[in-house]
Amino acid sequence: MATASPTTAPDALDSAPEPAASLPDLTLIQRLVLNLRAARARAYVRVVATGRELSWLAFEVALPILSAAAYVYIYEALGAPPRYTGFVLLGSAMTAYWMNVLWSMASQFYWEKQSGLLETYFLAPASRVALLLGMAGGGIFMSTSRAASTLIAGSFLFGVQYEVVSWPLAILAFVLTLAALYCLGMLFSSVFLMYGREAWHMANALQEPVYLLSGFYFPVRALGFWTAMGASLIPLTLGLDAMRQLMFGAPDAALLPVGWELLGLALLTVVYFLLALRSLAAMEHLAKREGRLTLKWQ
Amino acid sequence: MAVETNAAPAPAGHSPAVTWRDRWQTFRLSAWLGWQVESNWADPLLFAVYSMAKPIASALILVIMYRIIANETAEALFPGMYVGNALFMYVGALMFGVSWVIMEEREYFQILKYIYLSTASMYWYLAGRAVAKFLITTLAVVILLAFGAAFLDLPLRLSQVDWGLFATVFPLGILTMIGLGYLLAGVLLISARHGSGYVESVAGALYLLCGVVFPLDVLPGWLAAAGKVIPVTYWLEGLRRALLGQSFAQALAGYSDGQIVLWLAISTVVTLGVSVWFFGRMDHVARSRGLIDQVTEH
Numbered sequence: 001m002a003t004a005s006p007t008t009a010p011d012a013l014d015s016a017p018e019p020a021a022s023l024p025d026l027t028l029i030q031r032l033v034l035n036l037r038a039a040r041a042r043a044y045v046r047v048v049a050t051g052r053e054l055s056w057l058a059f060e061v062a063l064p065i066l067s068a069a070a071y072v073y074i075y076e077a078l079g080a081p082p083r084y085t086g087f088v089l090l091g092s093a094m095t096a097y098w099m100n101v102l103w104s105m106a107s108q109f110y111w112e113k114q115s116g117l118l119e120t121y122f123l124a125p126a127s128r129v130a131l132l133l134g135m136a137g138g139g140i141f142m143s144t145s146r147a148a149s150t151l152i153a154g155s156f157l158f159g160v161q162y163e164v165v166s167w168p169l170a171i172l173a174f175v176l177t178l179a180a181l182y183c184l185g186m187l188f189s190s191v192f193l194m195y196g197r198e199a200w201h202m203a204n205a206l207q208e209p210v211y212l213l214s215g216f217y218f219p220v221r222a223l224g225f226w227t228a229m230g231a232s233l234i235p236l237t238l239g240l241d242a243m244r245q246l247m248f249g250a251p252d253a254a255l256l257p258v259g260w261e262l263l264g265l266a267l268l269t270v271v272y273f274l275l276a277l278r279s280l281a282a283m284e285h286l287a288k289r290e291g292r293l294t295l296k297w298q
Numbered sequence: 299m300a301v302e303t304n305a306a307p308a309p310a311g312h313s314p315a316v317t318w319r320d321r322w323q324t325f326r327l328s329a330w331l332g333w334q335v336e337s338n339w340a341d342p343l344l345f346a347v348y349s350m351a352k353p354i355a356s357a358l359i360l361v362i363m364y365r366i367i368a369n370e371t372a373e374a375l376f377p378g379m380y381v382g383n384a385l386f387m388y389v390g391a392l393m394f395g396v397s398w399v400i401m402e403e404r405e406y407f408q409i410l411k412y413i414y415l416s417t418a419s420m421y422w423y424l425a426g427r428a429v430a431k432f433l434i435t436t437l438a439v440v441i442l443l444a445f446g447a448a449f450l451d452l453p454l455r456l457s458q459v460d461w462g463l464f465a466t467v468f469p470l471g472i473l474t475m476i477g478l479g480y481l482l483a484g485v486l487l488i489s490a491r492h493g494s495g496y497v498e499s500v501a502g503a504l505y506l507l508c509g510v511v512f513p514l515d516v517l518p519g520w521l522a523a524a525g526k527v528i529p530v531t532y533w534l535e536g537l538r539r540a541l542l543g544q545s546f547a548q549a550l551a552g553y554s555d556g557q558i559v560l561w562l563a564i565s566t567v568v569t570l571g572v573s574v575w576f577f578g579r580m581d582h583v584a585r586s587r588g589l590i591d592q593v594t595e596h
Binding site: 076 | 340348351352358359363364366367371372406496505506510513517
């Protein structure tokens with residue numbers, strides 16, 4: 001142990017046990033294992049929850065189909081080309097991920113604060129990033145079950161015709177969309193950490209405007225090129241446009257060529273992940289300094 | 299109120315009769331509380347932006363869908379769709395405003411038991427809590443309609459509005475929605491925390507079945523028949539006739555204005571009667587099972 005300076009504690013205390021807040025030094029491998037376990041544990045809750053509450057499953061599949069049906073009937077009433085039915089259905093299925101990011105990633109620390117779990121997370125030795133990655137992994141599993149059910153049921157109900165250009169590229173577009181989207185969710189999560197009831201309201205306010213800007217129910221190019229480019233900061237904008245091109249063969253309605261959109265999604269993933277790391281550290285510090293970590297009912 | 303002041307003290311375990319003055323006070327204070335809960339988390343400007351962002355985004359999604367198809371049918375249907383979508387905001391807002399109080403106060407703020415302990419009538423308390431949502435929604439509807447008239451060629455002229463029909467139809471619909479709110483509040487009384495799915499599902503089903511954004515004629519026969527027994531369908535039809543002077547769906551074109559009002563009045567009375575009875579039953583079940591102060595996690 002280093003020699004105490006005149007301003008540090010007396011020698012007699014040097015042999016005392018480490019304060020509760022500090023952790024024993026862990027090797028890189030031990031730290032990695034610890035964080036992977038934390039991520040797995042956090043993901044496990046959501047994986048189990050996927051099928052445990054069946055009423056959730058019913059609502060989360062039925063609701064997107066109801067909204068999809070309304071939009072499908074609008075296009076039908078207007079005599080739109082049949083591929084618009086597919087556009088709507090794909091957008092409706094992807095709402096599962098956006099809702100999951102808003103309510104179960106961005107707002108999650110707010111919920112944990114309300115239920116008194118947040119302080120436990122912060123006392124645990126694992127990194128908050130590991131917890132968020134676990135949430136993301138579990139959330140993706142849960143949302144995929146909902147999105148796939150919506151897509152399959154909707155395809156049968158509305159007789160959607162797919163014209164898949166390339167399955168590998170379509171899968172790549174889907175994976176990159178989710179990667180960028182959940183990194184954005186991690187970034188939101190750090191910002192929402194500071195919020196009280198605002199978190200609920202913010203998540204609520206970010207639903208319809210994002211459905212509009214990302215073109216959930218119409219090709220995003222209809223917004224105009226530059227507006228759509230601005231909206232591409234939301235990963236679902238590029239992701240939906242790429243997937244529509246690859247699954248319905250609709251390059252005439254596209255915003256950008258698929259290659260550019262995949263590149264954009266990869267870039268967004270890296271940028272949002274790095275921003276999330278920085279923001280999480282900064283917001284955690286701020287929340288502790290302002291005493292908001294355990295503050296309920298703000 | 300001589301009767302009240304002269305009345306002998308009620309025996310232990312019995313409450314004195316609730317007067318209309320008590321009910322009015324409950325409604326008034328509940329409305330004020332609702333306004334505070336709705337609005338005091340943000341400064342007025344942010345709150346105004348938040349309140350308008352969702353409805354404007356929802357309307358713009360539909361406007362873009364109609365504009366990208368851009369044919370004669372779309373032009374003919376646009377006014378009815380736009381007005382129907384704007385007015386439908388009342389349905390979601392009032393149903394949610396009345397019913398979600400149960401979940402919010404039982405699960406999040408944990409004060410429902412205190413409301414039950416007070417002299418407040420739950421019916422008046424729940425209706426009062428929806429007043430703030432009614433006012434905010436009214437502002438949003440007025441802004442949307444004015445925007446439509448100013449920028450989207452919506453044929454809405456104040457001088458041509460049938461104010462008599464409007465004044466008859468509008469309040470009947472509001473009563474219907476309060477009734478539907480009581481029904482859902484009854485369901486939420488005996489549901490766990492995740493009951494928001496019920497409210498959203500009912501709103502989603504009504505959006506689909508009541509010909510809000512497309513004519514009922516587009517729906518398959520059995521769904522159109524279901525839509526024709528829901529009071530919201532007649533409410534929207536009546537208001538479209540009052541505001542635009544035209545019917546939206548062929549399915550309802552054969553009804554005179556008087557028949558629309560009659561159907562709406564009958565179905566409103568039935569909805570209110572059934573919902574008050576149902577809420578009373580669920581209230582009894584919740585009390586007997588000890589659910590009034592339950593806190594459920596997920």
